[in-house]
Amino acid sequence: MGELMTLYLNNEQATLDFAAACAPVLxxxxLVFLEGTLGAGKTTFSRGLIRALGHEGAVKSPTYTLVEEYPLPAVTVCHFDLYRLGDAEELEFMGIREYLQQQALCLIEWADKGRGVLPAADLVLRLADAGNGRQLSWQAGTERGRRWATALEQLAATWEQA
Ligand SMILES: Nc1ncnc2c1ncn2[C@@H]1O[C@H](COP(=O)(O)OP(=O)(O)OP(=O)(O)O)[C@@H](O)[C@H]1O
Ligand SMILES: [Mg+2]
Structure with a gap:
């Protein structure tokens, strides 16, 4: 894993805006894992990102469907929430290999439920409660992730909250 980098996001809009700023990189x-406790802001981050990539409708939490797929002009986004996954092996039946083999951007909430089946993430994004806002941190797990982490670091350095 690469160096850990962080950014404070003071409200929901900040999460949406920073996620949107990350869109051209991602x-x-x-493969991106979104970590953090219930209500940390994982779906909010995904929503900001998916909208910035051109999706105009709602971005629903895939809690019950496990995955929502968004074929967008720049990239297909597959947004997973594995909270209700019974067993990591169910991922095989869902066709996780095909999802991962496409040139898609796979965003996975509760990826620990898929441990043993999911490969290492390019990037892990972590959201944690901090005061009234959230502390976002990220860590690379692959060479591609290291490039992304550096790009996000540059975004964060010049980024001003609304
Ligand atoms: N930077 C922020 N500061 C304060 N509140 C935030 C921030 N980002 C998101 N939120 C709020 O956090 C709440 C929970 O968001 P969200 O549904 O995205 O969490 P989640 O991590 O996906 O939860 P779950 O584990 O249930 O899927 C929302 O009410 C959202 O407005
Ligand atoms: Mg969620």
């Missing part, structure tokens, strides 16, 4: 496609 549009390359790859």
């Amino acid at each position: 549009a390359e496609g790859g």
Whole structure:
């Protein structure tokens, strides 16, 4: 894992806006784990990202469907929430290999439920409660993730909250 980098997000809009700023970087496609406790802001981050990539409708939490797929101009986004996954092996039946083999951007909430089946993430994004806002941190797990982490660090350095 690469160096840990962090950014404070003071409200929901900040999460949406920073996620949108990350969109051009993550549009390359790859595997991102979104970590954090219930209500940390994982779906909010995903929503900001998916909207910035051109999706105009709602971004529902895939809690019950397990995955929502968004074929967008720059990249197809597959947004997973594995909270209700019974067994990591169910991922095989869902066709997780095909999802991962596409040039898609796979965003996975509660990826620990898929441990043993999911490969290492390019990037882990973690959200944690901090005061009234959230502390966002990220860590690379692959060479591609290291490039992304550096790009996000540059975004964070010049980023001003609304
Ligand atoms: N930076 C922030 N500061 C304060 N509140 C925030 C921030 N980002 C998101 N929120 C709020 O956090 C709440 C929970 O968001 P969200 O549904 O995205 O969490 P989640 O991590 O996906 O939860 P779950 O584990 O249930 O899927 C929402 O009410 C959202 O407005
Ligand atoms: Mg969620």
